[in-house]
Amino acid sequence: MNSSADASLDASVDASPDASLVTPSAAGHDTAALTTQLVHHAYQPPAGFAAPQPPVYKASTVIFPNVAAMRAREWKDKTSYTYGLHGTPTTYQLEERLATLEGGEQCLLVPSGLAAIANVSLALLKTGDEVLIPDNAYGPSKALAEAELQHYGIRHVVYDPMDPSDLAARITPATRLVWLEAPGSVTMEFPDLAEQVRICRARGVIAALDNTWGAGLAFAPFDLAPADGDAQARLGVDISIHALTKYPSGGGDVLMGSITTRDQALHLRIKLAHMRLGLGVGANDVEALLRSLPSTALRYEAHDRSARELARWLQGQPAVAQVLHPALPGSPGHAQWQALCGGHRGGEGLAAGLFSVVIDARFGQDAVDAFCDRLRLFKLGYSWGGPMSLVVPYELASMRARSTPHLRPGTVVRFSIGLEAVEDLRADLAQALQGAFGAL
Structure with missing residues (x-):
């Protein structure tokens, strides 16, 4: 440390009410005293540091002045x-x-x-x-x-x-x-x-x-x-x-x-x-x-746009009996979504990057599981909202106490759309649909 910095540190130590407890001993380098100095060091950094991110305070104990x-x-x-x-x-x-x-x-x-x-x-x-x-x-x-x-x-x-x-x-x-x-x-x-x-x-x-x-x-x-x-x-x-x-x-x-x-x-x-x-x-x-x-709003809109594009594309796939996405006409509760959310983004509305599909009942659970396993970019995993696209098949009967007449017969698969290129995700879905369900 240069001499000016030494002087600044000495001043801060001397100014401390506990300076006598932490000032180095004249007798030399005392290890025991040094340990106390490290715990009770008197230096305080100057105020006025500003940065885009706020500082991180980690504490269990909070010190009181009296x-x-x-x-x-x-x-x-x-x-x-x-x-x-x-x-x-x-x-x-x-x-x-x-x-x-x-x-x-x-x-x-x-x-x-x-x-x-x-x-x-x-x-x-x-x-x-x-x-x-x-x-x-x-x-x-x-x-x-x-x-x-x-x-x-x-x-x-x-x-x-x-x-x-x-x-x-x-x-x-x-x-x-x-x-x-x-x-x-x-x-x-x-x-x-x-x-x-x-x-x-x-x-x-x-x-x-x-x-x-x-x-x-x-x-x-x-x-x-x-x-x-x-x-x-x-x-x-x-x-x-x-x-x-x-x-x-x-x-x-x-x-x-x-x-x-x-x-x-x-x-x-x-x-x-x-x-x-x-x-x-x-x-x-x-x-x-x-x-x-x-960046939440920017990412939310990106997830939303990709999810809607893929959901609309899946509506045209023969193995898919129903697409469940609140922003798409025909999805259960779409009118309620439109009334509450549709005024955003110039009338396009906002929705998350999450939707489900019902795979037609002619395909059993094994075929649906094979479809999910064949996906390469979509990973099997719970949660959503992250950069990676996810997929989960569900056994709906075990999750609902009531009947679901608004759903077509079949197996529900949920997709969380990440931040990958939508063209790559569509290609991944296409190859998995073809491999699991064949040309229909």
Whole structure:
């Protein structure tokens, strides 16, 4: 280190109230004293460093200047810091940006999308309560209700997401929470989300939406219908959960979820449960989300365009009995998608890069599995929203409590379209269709 730097360091050490504890001993290089100096080093870098990406703060312990500050600090409103699990500058920044993305006011980070569902459910439900879940909900959400929630004496009821009257009929005095999903998992039905929320609001029941597909981009979950300028009259969900694992991450390498609300009292109920459950996220994962978040909209549109092109092409393939994509006419709930999402992008609307097909019933499960195995660019794997295209065949009978007359007979295969060239993906689909099902 040059002499000017030495002088600067000496000044910073001397200025520290603990300088006497960390100043090198005149007796020479004392290893024991050096260890203490490394732990309690007095140097502080100068303020004013600015860069495109925010700094990453990693901490369990947070240092307080005195006992009074330790007792006075409050973590619930993000005005200060008490412990790493309750928030750092890094996590606060991501939460605020996600609240903006979804149109909310408060946001919490959790380790996964499923953790977000569990956090909400455990915060708002108690023994004797009832939760309503759409029949086409994310599978692990239903499994959570069937196992853990039931163990706590919380009843769950499955409703038809495409029939608002069925939802209304199933709400009872014990109902405390209704889960919504748009579109449904795997089979991609798009419900009348605004009407579902109206029903919940009229009955005084909290409406929570799994908004992973919409990603805060396809539609605004807290503003589902015009409110004539009256902020209090906005028709929106009470809670939006988001598997950040998907589009906000975009890399297929981060597990994280979020819970966004507009109501402060509701947010506090969820946040206190979040604290008691000990839910936290790693700073490196938060950093990855902060880096990828600005490109979410660009990537979402790219996934969307490729998915629609391939879905339309698959509509003309003989082995495909039905294509399930909310943005395509004829798909279950297309009119509802058009009403809610169709105003974006010059009337073209927005939809995620996700769709399913029904392979004609004349082909058995073995042939469908062979089709999936023959794909080269599409990889077999769960999740979606990353750069690599994925495919999964499903046994729908084991996933639904109700009949599905809106679906053609056959086997459902879901595609997550990545960022590969669409021409290459189409060629991959063509060779797999030919190889598995032959020339029809």
